[in-house]
Amino acid sequence: xxxxxxxxxxxxxxxxxxxxxxxxxxxxxxxxxxxxxxxxxxxxxxxxxxxxxxxxxxxxxxxxxxxxxxxxxxxxxxxxxxxxxxxxxxxxxxxxxxxxxxxxxxxxxxxxxxxxxxxxxxxxxxxxxxxxxxxxxxxxxxxxxxxxxxxxxxxxxxxxxxxxxxxxxxxxxx
Amino acid sequence: xxxxxxxxxxxxxxxxxxxxxxxxxxxxxxxxxxxxxxxxxxxxxxxxxxxxxxxxxxxxxxxxxxxxxxxxxxxxxxxxxxxxxxxxxxxxxxxxxxxxxxxxxxxxxxxxxxxxxxxxxxxxxxxxxxxxxxxxxxxxxxxxxxxxxxxxxxxxxxxxxxxxxxxxxxxxxxxxxxxxxxxxxxxxxxxxxxxxxxxxxxxxxxxxxxxxxxxxxxxxxxxxxxxxxxxxxxxxxxxxxxxxxxxxxxxxxxxxxxxxxxxxxxxxxxxxxxxxxxxxxxxxxxxxxxxxxxxxxxxxxxxxxxxxxxxxxxxxxxxxxxxxxxxxxxxxxxxxxxxxxxxxxxxxxx
Numbered sequence: 001x002x003x004x005x006x007x008x009x010x011x012x013x014x015x016x017x018x019x020x021x022x023x024x025x026x027x028x029x030x031x032x033x034x035x036x037x038x039x040x041x042x043x044x045x046x047x048x049x050x051x052x053x054x055x056x057x058x059x060x061x062x063x064x065x066x067x068x069x070x071x072x073x074x075x076x077x078x079x080x081x082x083x084x085x086x087x088x089x090x091x092x093x094x095x096x097x098x099x100x101x102x103x104x105x106x107x108x109x110x111x112x113x114x115x116x117x118x119x120x121x122x123x124x125x126x127x128x129x130x131x132x133x134x135x136x137x138x139x140x141x142x143x144x145x146x147x148x149x150x151x152x153x154x155x156x157x158x159x160x161x162x163x164x165x166x167x168x169x170x171x172x173x174x
Numbered sequence: 175x176x177x178x179x180x181x182x183x184x185x186x187x188x189x190x191x192x193x194x195x196x197x198x199x200x201x202x203x204x205x206x207x208x209x210x211x212x213x214x215x216x217x218x219x220x221x222x223x224x225x226x227x228x229x230x231x232x233x234x235x236x237x238x239x240x241x242x243x244x245x246x247x248x249x250x251x252x253x254x255x256x257x258x259x260x261x262x263x264x265x266x267x268x269x270x271x272x273x274x275x276x277x278x279x280x281x282x283x284x285x286x287x288x289x290x291x292x293x294x295x296x297x298x299x300x301x302x303x304x305x306x307x308x309x310x311x312x313x314x315x316x317x318x319x320x321x322x323x324x325x326x327x328x329x330x331x332x333x334x335x336x337x338x339x340x341x342x343x344x345x346x347x348x349x350x351x352x353x354x355x356x357x358x359x360x361x362x363x364x365x366x367x368x369x370x371x372x373x374x375x376x377x378x379x380x381x382x383x384x385x386x387x388x389x390x391x392x393x394x395x396x397x398x399x400x401x402x403x404x405x406x407x408x409x410x411x412x413x414x415x416x417x418x419x420x421x422x423x424x425x426x427x428x429x430x431x432x433x434x435x436x437x438x439x440x441x442x443x444x445x446x447x448x449x450x451x452x453x454x455x456x457x458x459x460x461x462x463x464x465x466x467x468x469x470x471x472x473x474x475x476x477x478x479x480x481x482x483x484x485x486x487x488x489x490x491x492x493x494x495x496x497x498x499x500x501x502x503x504x505x506x507x508x509x510x511x512x513x514x515x516x517x518x519x520x521x522x523x524x
Contacts, residue, residue, distance in 0.1 A: 014239045017503030018202075022182065025510055041385020117185055124179035127202070127231055127240045127502050145175065151238050151362070153391045 003071035005132075005139045006109055006120055007167045008033075008045045011154040012130035012146055015043025019122035019131060023107075026121055030098075032107035033122050045130070047122075048073060048094045048107040051169040056086035056095060064104070072109035080104050109133075139167055177247025180209025187256055191215040193520045196292040198222075198266045198285075198462055201229020202502050203493025203509030204298035205249060210513035212256035216520065219292070220258060223265040223279040225334050229300060231502060232332075233275070233325040236359055240502070242332065266299075269464035273302045274321045278334070285462050289489060294516050297462060297476060297484070297491040298509060301499050305456040307351070311408030312453070316415035320350075320360045320454040327363050344368035346449040349418055351375075351405055353382035353389065354499075357454035361392050372398040372446065374405065376423050376436040400446075404438055408451060417447045459495045473498065481524055482512035490516050 017035050024031040033047035050073045057065045057073060064079035065086060080103035086095045087104075098105040110120040118124075123133035132142045140163060147155055158166075193216045197204045200222040208218045224233055227249040231240050252258040263278060268285040288295050304319045306312065318341070329335035348364045350357050353375040364371045371392070378401045379386045393399050403420040410416055422442035425434035459475045461468075469477040469485035475498055476484055476491040484491050492512035493505040518524040 014502075016501045018506050019503075021503045021507040021510065025507075026183075038387070040387040040390075042387045118182070119179075121182050124182040125206075125506070127178055127244060129175065129241060129244050142175075146241070149238055149241055151391070153394070154238075 001069040002135045004109065004134060005071070005136055005167055006047070006050060006107075006123060007132045007139050007143060008047060008049075009130045009132070009143055009146065010044055011156065012128055012150060013043050013045050014128045014130070015041075016127060018125050018127055019045060019047075022121040022125045026110070026113070030105075032105070046092055046094065049092065049169065050107075050109060053169055055089040055091070059085045059089045061085060068108075068111065070109060070114060072111065072114075073106075074108045074111065075104050075106065077101055077103035136164070136167065140164060143167070175241065175243045175247070177249075177251055178205075178244055180205045180248055180252055181213050181256055183210060184213035187212065188215045190217065191520070193217065193293045194219070194291075195294045195296065195516060195520075196221065196288045197296045197298060198288070199229065199298035199300055199493070199495070200224070200227030200249065200260065200262075201298060201300050201493065201505065202231055203300070203505040203512075204229070204296065205252065206506045206509035207296055207298065207492060207513035207516070208252055208258055209256075210510055211517060212252065212258060214517045216517070218252075218256075218258045219261065221261045221264045221266050221283065221288070223263065224275060225262050225278055226332070227260055227262065233328055234321060234359075235502075236324075236328070236362055237331075238362075239359075266462040267464070268462060268467040271460070271464040273460045274304065274319060275302055275325060285467065285489075289486070293488075294520055295489045296512065296516060297489065297495060298493045298505075299460050299462055300494045300505075301457040302460040303458040304453070305458055307405065307453050307455060309405055309407050311410055311415075314408055314410040314415045315413050316449065317408065317451045317453070320352075320356045320452050321457065323360060323452060324356075324363060327367070341450065343450070346370070347372070347447065348450045348452065349374060349446065349448040350452045350454055352454035352456075353377075353379075353384050354454060354456070355384050356457065357452075358384040358388050358392065360452050360454055361397050365392065365395055365397055369450075370396075370398075372400060372448075374400045374403050374418075374420060374446075376402065376404040377425060377433060378402060381433045402436070404436060406438075406443060409445065415448055415451050417445045418451060419443055419445050457494075457499045459498060461491070461495050481519065482508075482515045483519070488519075490519075 019033045020031045036044045062079045064076045095104045123131040132139045197220045228245040263280040265279040326340045348369040350373045406419045421438040423436040426437045429435040492508040
C-alpha cells in the first residue's frame with residue numbers, strides 16, 4: 001500500500017476545533033488531535049505526525065510501536081509496558097498513557113475507518129482545509145493550493161524540498 | 175480542492191428508515207446533523223433563508239479562513255450522494271421578526287407546518303442579528319451592521335448581491351467598535367477594499383477576544399488600534415455619520431467573564447471623524463419563533479433539555495441558536511450530538 005500522510009497546516013488552521021470535535025466523537029470523548037492556543041491567540045493543532053523517521057518507533061524497548069501498511073505509527077497495546085520512553089523523545093509530546101487501556105494511546109490515522117475505506121475524520125471535516133490526508137504528492141499539491149488562498153502574512157516562501165520535509169517528518173534528520 | 179464531508183461516518187446510504195427530518199438552517203450545525211442523519215438512513219430536507227447552503231461559513235466568514243468551495247462541495251455531496259433536498263430562500267418562522275439577511279428569502283414556511291409534515295424537526299438557525307449598543311445617534315446613516323457588511327461583500331463576490339449594495343470603501347474612514355472575531359473579520363475585509371480602518375476597544379489588546387496575533391497583523395497592514403476607549407455618542411450631519419465621541423476608560427476589577435471591567439473616565443471625551451461606523455459588539459440568536467410557540471431564554475436563545483429537545487416534543491435545536499456565538503467547531507459538535515439524539519428518539523430509544 002502507498003504511504004499516506006496526515007498533514008496539519010498551522011498557517012491555515014483557524015482554531016475552530018472541528019477536528020477535535022469529530023475526533024472526540026469517534027473516540028468516546030477522548031480526542032487525539034487537540035488545538036492549543038498561545039497567549040496571543042495563535043491556534044496550533046497538535047497531533048501525531050506519523051513521522052517518516054519516527055523517534056518513538058526507534059526508542060520503544062519492547063517494539064510495541066510499529067508502522068502499518070498505510071504508514072500510520074501505531075501501538076501494540078499488549079506489548080506496551082508504559083515506560084513513556086516514546087513520550088520523552090516525541091518532538092510534539094503526543095503519546096499519552098491511558099489508565100483505562102493500560103497502554104500508550106495516540107492517533108492511529110483512524111485505523112478502524114481506514115479498514116472500512118473511510119479517510120481520517122479530521123481531514124474530511126476541517127472547514128479551513130488545514131488538514132490534508134493522502135499520498136505525498138497529493139498532500140503537497142493540496143497544501144500548496146490551499147496556502148495560495150491564505151493572507152500574505154500566512155504564506156511562506158518555501159522550496160518544494162522544505163515543504164516536503166515539513167510534511168514527511170516533524171523534525172529533520174540531517 | 176475537496177469538500178467538507180459532512181457524512182464522514184459512512185461511505186454510502188444505508189437502508190432507509192422511512193423517517194423524515196426537517197432541518198432549519200444550512201450552517202455548520204445543520205449540515206453536520208444532516209450528514210449524521212443520512213448515514214442512519216433518514217430522509218433529510220434542509221430549509222434556509224439564504225440562496226445557497228453554508229450559512230455564516232459561506233456568506234460571512236472571509237474566504238481566506240474558510241474557502242467557499244470547501245463548503246459548497248460539501249453541501250453538494252449531501253444533495254447528490256445522500257438525496258438531501260435543499261429549500262433555499264425559505265424562511266421558517268412562527269410569529270414575525272426582522273433579521274439580518276431577510277432580503278434573500280422569497281417564501282415563508284411556518285414552524286408548526288414543518289412539525290406536522292415531518293417526523294422530527296431540527297432548528298439550527300444560528301445568530302443572524304447583531305446586538306445594538308443603545309447610545310445617542312446609533313441609528314444614523316453610515317452605521318452598518320457587521321453581519322450585513324460581511325454578507326454584502328461576500329454575497330457580491332458570490333454573485334447574489336448587486337454592486338450598488340456594497341458601499342464603496344476605497345479611501346473611506348471606517349470605525350469598528352469591538353475586538354472579537356467579527357470585528358477583526360470586518361477590519362480585514364474593509365482593509366482589503368481600501369478603507370482606512372480604525373478599531374476602538376474598551377479594554378486592552380490583552381483582553382481582546384480576537385487575540386493580539388490577529389490584531390497585530392491588522393496593525394502591520396495600517397489598521398489603527400485604539401484601546402481603552404468606549405463610545406459615548408455618534409455625531410451626525412444631515413442624518414449621516416460624521417464622527418464618533420469616545421470616552422477613555424481604565425480597567426477595574428475582573429467581572430463575571432474574568433476580564434477586568436472597563437470603567438469610563440468622566441470628562442475624557444474626544445472625537446474621531448468617520449465615514450462609516452460598525453458596531454461589532456456581539457450577535458444574537460435568531461430562533462424561527464417569536465412568541466410562545468417554544469421556550470427561549472431572555473437572550474433569545476432556545477432552551478433545550480439533555481436530549482437537545484426544545485419545549486415542544488419532536489423539535490430539537492442545535493448550534494449558536496442554543497449556545498449564542500461560538501466557533502464553527504462548537505456548532506458542529508452540537509449538531510453532531512443533537513443528531514445522535516434525534517436518531518435515538520426516532521427509533522424510540524429516548
